Amino acid sequence: MYVFKTKKRVRYAETDKMGYLYYGHYAKYYEIGRVEALRDLGLSYQKMEDDYGIMLPVLSLESRFKMPAYYDEELEIVTQLKELPSKMITFHHQIINPKGVIINTAIVKLFFVDMKSNKRVETPAHLAEKLHPYFKSTNKST
Amino acid sequence: MYVFKTKKRVRYAETDKMGYLYYGHYAKYYEIGRVEALRDLGLSYQKMEDDYGIMLPVLSLESRFKMPAYYDEELEIVTQLKELPSKMITFHHQIINPKGVIINTAIVKLFFVDMKSNKRVETPAHLAEKLHPYFKSTNKST
Amino acid sequence: MYVFKTKKRVRYAETDKMGYLYYGHYAKYYEIGRVEALRDLGLSYQKMEDDYGIMLPVLSLESRFKMPAYYDEELEIVTQLKELPSKMITFHHQIINPKGVIINTAIVKLFFVDMKSNKRVETPAHLAEKLHPYFKSTNKST
Amino acid sequence: MYVFKTKKRVRYAETDKMGYLYYGHYAKYYEIGRVEALRDLGLSYQKMEDDYGIMLPVLSLESRFKMPAYYDEELEIVTQLKELPSKMITFHHQIINPKGVIINTAIVKLFFVDMKSNKRVETPAHLAEKLHPYFKSTNKST
Numbered sequence A, B, C, D: 001m002y003v004f005k006t007k008k009r010v011r012y013a014e015t016d017k018m019g020y021l022y023y024g025h026y027a028k029y030y031e032i033g034r035v036e037a038l039r040d041l042g043l044s045y046q047k048m049e050d051d052y053g054i055m056l057p058v059l060s061l062e063s064r065f066k067m068p069a070y071y072d073e074e075l076e077i078v079t080q081l082k083e084l085p086s087k088m089i090t091f092h093h094q095i096i097n098p099k100g101v102i103i104n105t106a107i108v109k110l111f112f113v114d115m116k117s118n119k120r121v122e123t124p125a126h127l128a129e130k131l132h133p134y135f136k137s138t139n140k141s142t
Helices: A023-040 A045-050 A125-134 A136-141 B023-040 B045-050 B125-141 C023-040 C045-050 C125-134 C136-141 D023-040 D045-050 D125-141
Strands: A002-009 A058-065 A074-081 A088-096 A102-114 A119-121 B002-009 B058-065 B074-081 B088-096 B102-114 B119-121 C002-009 C058-065 C074-081 C088-096 C102-114 C119-121 D002-009 D058-065 D074-081 D088-096 D102-114 D119-121
Touching: A002 A023, A023 A045, A023 A058, A023 A074, A023 A088, A023 A102, A023 B023, A125 A136, B002 B023, B002 B125, B023 B045, B023 B058, B023 B074, B023 B088, B023 B102, C002 C023, C023 C045, C023 C058, C023 C074, C023 C088, C023 C102, C023 D023, C125 C136, D002 D023, D002 D125, D023 D045, D023 D058, D023 D074, D023 D088, D023 D102
Parallel strands: none
Antiparallel strands: A002 A074, A058 A102, A058 B058, A074 A088, A088 A102, A102 A119, B002 B074, B058 B102, B074 B088, B088 B102, B102 B119, C002 C074, C058 C102, C058 D058, C074 C088, C088 C102, C102 C119, D002 D074, D058 D102, D074 D088, D088 D102, D102 D119
């Protein structure tokens, strides 16, 4: 399993009339979670598109809102990969508020598309390589 | 069952580097769907907050992205209530592109909160009344 | 002079903690104003990019916020071209609330870029043609 | 004069079809600049609203776009106060890309509103105090 944590503060731009972080903005928090997780692995999503010609459209999003997030709170975004990606990559997220409460959980599934052929492809080798070390023990037990 | 349809055009502001409607913006389309559905029923969400002191935070969001939406496409937002709300209200959405293809489906669950007590409450009477006619036959058949 | 009017409702997604339309979202209203103005002239911005290879980056934005806009208000976006475009096109906007009050004014300047050469170009002929009739009398008086 | 610098990365959510940071999103960068500048001074905008009952609506925004910003670039937001605020506070911003190029400049004017009376007020004392040390020499020369 691979876990990565990063932080983002709730901005005025993201609040709504209720004083909450608007439910539509969480998608951006998940984006930050997965992109920074890839960067932490030594991978740049920008390079994946520009150098490898691979893009990752989102297939599905499931999000549960347990508690609101408020203006100026610095939220922790926890991003987990629970299994090696294949034709699809699944990110599990938790959003944690400054009091340590999990206020939101989400599962975001993306797939790999070759930008030239516009067709779905397997996990790019350079990503698979980076992830392998985190899943070795799991493979043994299977 | 209650069904309502409205339209919204994809704006430049909503596109991303891939040329797609960014996945985080669909939440706004669902918002438009449910608010305009309520308005069609003779209810104003603004009045629900300001006059009745009831707000509707989102509990969960499930979204499946089947095909991308592109800049300037006028998308149809189909909003369905498949059952009468109780402590929760469940909206089913379909987003349909100009070619008639269902590009996205979503289920959004919200609950009712009394803004004074900050506690969850049952469906407000004025909303239940408006919805009853659409579900009468269903009740009989059950 | 060419004037065009269109409407857009303030969505929850666009409100902030103060209950106002967030100041950053007005840029989207100006976008809607200028794109719908072009469409009214028989021009599609989408076609301008895709068929003519011309894009219009924004050069400058000046915006004055006179009064707040609130949730669910249907705002009128007035878009004016006060002179024929040359190397630049200047849109003048007024945002008017349901009470008829001008709550915001803006000037947005854009320029024309040939997407192949990535260089600035003059107003495309097909746009100039559409606009000429609205400025004929002005030419005479000069 | 008071100067503060902070950074923000361009997210996919903020790019548009041209691959640029959408012009409407710069307003959020200015927000981050001014809020983090206040925090650096030992002031919290959140507390200004919640504890002091003062809010700062935006009066005007002037923005010049010199060069585009691209996906994943970490932009530096430079925020300057060139004079002590009175009934109004004026923030000067520069957005600088990773190559050190100033790609955008802006002037944002805000005013102080007492949330109880809903009336404009002078600069709150606790803000004036924090800023005075940075402007002492200027006072001498006047």
